[in-house]
Amino acid sequence: MISSLQNLLAGRVDVCVVGSGPVGLALGIALARSGLSVALLESGGKAISEKTNRLAAAASISTSHHAEASLTIRRAVGGTSKAWGGRCVEFDDSDFDGRPARGDARWPIEHSALRAYYDDARTFLGAELPDVGKPGVEMPDMDGDFEPSIESWAREPDMAKAHGALIESLPNLHLVTQATVIGLDLDREGARTKRLMVWHRGKLHSLGATIFVLACGGRENARLLLAAQEIAPRLFGGVDGPLGRYYMGHLAGELARIRFTDRSFMEKMFFRRNGTGAWFRSRLIPSIALQNERDLLNSVFWLRSPPLEEVYAAPGARATLNLFKALTGRRKMRRMSFKARVSDTASLSDMVANPVQSFNAALQLTTSALKSERQPNFFVKNGEHLYWLAYHGEQRPVASNRVRLSSEVDETGLKRLAVSFDFDEEDLASLIRCHHALAEWIGKRRIGTFEWLHPEDGLQTAVRRQALDGYHQIGLTRMGASPRSSVVDGNCRCHDLANLYVAGSSVFPVSGQANPTLPAVALALRLADHLKGELRG
Structure with missing residues (x-):
């Protein structure tokens, strides 16, 4: 239910969640349904406010390959789902293996630990999968170097609309709007979080809870932890530690097109609808064997209408x-x-x-x-059987891709971020190698004709020209086994603060090919189960 901050200040909730985007809502609702008391703090209101969004503006961005910071977030109930297309994609097993291109980035959990929550995450997002293999739900016939990957799409991408009635009906879920968290109040030993400092309607308040969870987007999660580190420099490995580093997104665009001769294969790549009304379609991913053989980062391809x-x-x-x-x-x-x-x-x-x-x-x-x-997506079928090939490619974790606190402050007094972000040459080269492998595979399978949209000596330039992210915000508070190389452990708990957790794509140690929303919600539901166990002994 919608609550007043004043009503919460006198008491103490079990869990305080910062941020009401898809991750925060999924976590808050799951905890409240179990009987726990939850404060859900949202910096914005029910509708998007340009003024509130500007609180997330960066002081500086080092490159044109990162979108303007205030355009990549939505401070409102529902968060970035208000601008989300609705695509839901699972991670792949290859995202959980160790490979040299990813440096020391390793998931401290198995993919199976996350896979157990995908179905519940899809249900929450309204993007259920059909029973693959049944009539009308056949995947393209593939073998060898490329495999089918399925995506589904949320029926209602705005999670505030999708779950508005449920939020109102849960008496122990206390949603507070216009509540901007600007700092952590730590205990004397610097081992636990006592309270959050909350800017609300022009005044500063402090709110207590047993457990705190930051779920306010990748950069903002890191921003709050960096502000805490400025006060307690030993936290998170110190200024040279992993916090705020390894910033990742994805490469996206088009380099080629396919003129199909195998009509059956082509039609199984089109959008179809499941029994719940959610759309789904098949895509192409390189097999683990091919990724290892050709030293490829993960990537995925799907059909897009040509101009x-x-x-x-x-x-x-x-x-x-x-x-x-x-x-x-x-x-x-x-x-x-x-x-x-x-x-x-x-x-x-x-x-x-x-x-x-x-x-x-x-x-x-x-x-x-x-x-x-x-x-x-508007998809125009055509008699030429000619479609552009869209790609979504993994970005490597590189320590120099990072965010830092600047000297510039927002109107609440919180320091703004300085963003250093770019794609390196290996990100681009790997994606191009994967295109070449796909061209070979399409030719061998006689699926159609693979045609480049650019001269081959201009492919790297074409990928770089299309490269733009800042929306997916991966890696800034990454998960790992060691506090020397990661910020949170396998349960999303901060290594250095016993009752502080971080949720969202910022804890992913690798980016993979998947859009982050579905895995982030699945991880939030896993965190909810962990917190239930913690609080109930």
């Missing part, structure tokens, strides 16, 4: 496309293909002169437009 003028290039089809644009408006056209730059040179006379082209184009465009109202 519409590429599909509808014939005169009659181009004229129909221009008419469709005029009738439906540019906003729908942008949804149909965000890369479309449609020319207006074709005319109605071209439609009359090419009636078959015009009719086929009109039928495809109209069908796709109607489906687009329900699909997570």
Whole structure:
């Protein structure tokens, strides 16, 4: 339920969770449902406020490959799910093995420990998987170097909308808005967190709890811990320790396209819907054997609609496309293909002169437009069987990719972050090697023709030009077995503070190929079970 901070100050809750994004909500709801009392502190309100979002603005960002900091978060109930597309992807077993490219980054838990919570996480996110293998849910037939990877999409990506009624109904879940945590109050020995310092409606308060969990996004988790380290320098390995380092995201973009000859394979790569109404589709990932053989980081590929003028290039089809644009408006056209730059040179006379082209184009465009109202991505099928190949690639953990406290402060007095972030040459080179392996595999399997979108000597430049992250915020408070190389242990507890935990993608020691939301929620549900055991002895 929505609560007043004043009502919580006099008492003491079992768990205080900072942040009400997908991770914080999943954790808070799971704990409250078990009977524990939970304070859920949200810096924003029910709606997004530009003023509140600016609290997360960075003092500086070292590169153009990192998005503006205040654009990569949403300080409001529901957090970044208010801007989330809804894609849910599991980690792969290969993300949990040790390999030289990842340095000393190791998960201290097995993938099975996380896999046990994927189904519950998908249910929470409204992105359940169908029973793979049943009629209508067949995966593409693959063997050898590439394997199928399945993604599902949340029916309602905004978790505040999806769970609003439940939040209101839980009497022991106390959601407080406009409550910005700006510091930790530690005990005299610096071994436990006594209280959180909370900025609320222009005043500073302190709130106690038995256990505290930071779930306010990767950079903000690190920011609060860095502020604590500034007061107690020995924490988290000191200034040269792992805190705030190993900042990761993903490489994303397109380098190639496929002209399919195997129609059955192609159609199994399209969006389909399960019995609950959630969309799903298959993607391509390199096998563990191929990753080891060619020294590849993990990556994944899926189909994306090409620019519409590429599909509808014939005169009659181009004229129909221009008419469709005029009738439906540019906003729908942008949804149909965000890369479309449609020319207006074709005319109605071209439609009359090419009636078959015009009719086929009109039928495809109209069908796709109607489906687009329900699909997570506007996907235009085309008679050429030509689709761009989107990629999502792993970034290596590098210590120089980091955040630090600057001398600039926000309006609450908390120091802003200085961000140093870039992709290195091996990140790019590995992704290109994986494309080459996929091209070979597609040719051997006679699936279709693999076509580069750029000259081969310009591939690395093309990957770098498209490289942009700052949204996934991985690695800044990473999990590990040793406090010398990690911030939290296998249960997400800070090595140095017995009752302080961190939740979210910032604890992932590697980025893998997966978007982080589903694994982060699964890890939060695992943490909920751990905390129940801790609090109940």
